[in-house]
Amino acid sequence: MAEPTPRRNEPRLRPAPLIFEPAEAGSDPEHFFDLESIEDPQALLARATELTQAFRAATDRAMEFQAIAAAQLADPRRFDRLTAADIAERAAWTEDYAKKMVEFGRDLLRSGEGAAAGYADPV
Numbered sequence: 001m002a003e004p005t006p007r008r009n010e011p012r013l014r015p016a017p018l019i020f021e022p023a024e025a026g027s028d029p030e031h032f033f034d035l036e037s038i039e040d041p042q043a044l045l046a047r048a049t050e051l052t053q054a055f056r057a058a059t060d061r062a063m064e065f066q067a068i069a070a071a072q073l074a075d076p077r078r079f080d081r082l083t084a085a086d087i088a089e090r091a092a093w094t095e096d097y098a099k100k101m102v103e104f105g106r107d108l109l110r111s112g113e114g115a116a117a118g119y120a121d122p123v
Contacts, residue, residue, distance in 0.1 A: 064108055066091065070098060071105025 030036055033051055038044040070091070073082045082090075088098035 067101045067105035068108055069105070070101045071103075071109055074102045 033047075035044060035048060035051075038047060070087050072078075073087055074084065075081055084098040084102060085095050087093070087102065088095045091098065091101075093101065
């Protein structure tokens, strides 16, 4: 897994909206967000680039929420707090990566940036 890299000075890009695929399209392994139907290479490149940016933005945001959750679960104020090893097991991470994610989550919660913006620590 990639290491969490906070981007404090970079503006967030608004990715292209992900258009959900109909159920019948999901069963066709060749069908992917209707890209296979785009014949113009310029249009194909543009839409594929939009999707790539959208997936990257979604991945970054989900990773921030993972880090926040890991930090909350490891909070020493919790009576049911989890160890880094426990968090690693639940998230399919290594223990070292879990420790880094806990610290990243704590940084996000302290700074109020990223996924933590407008997110209050309930503990």
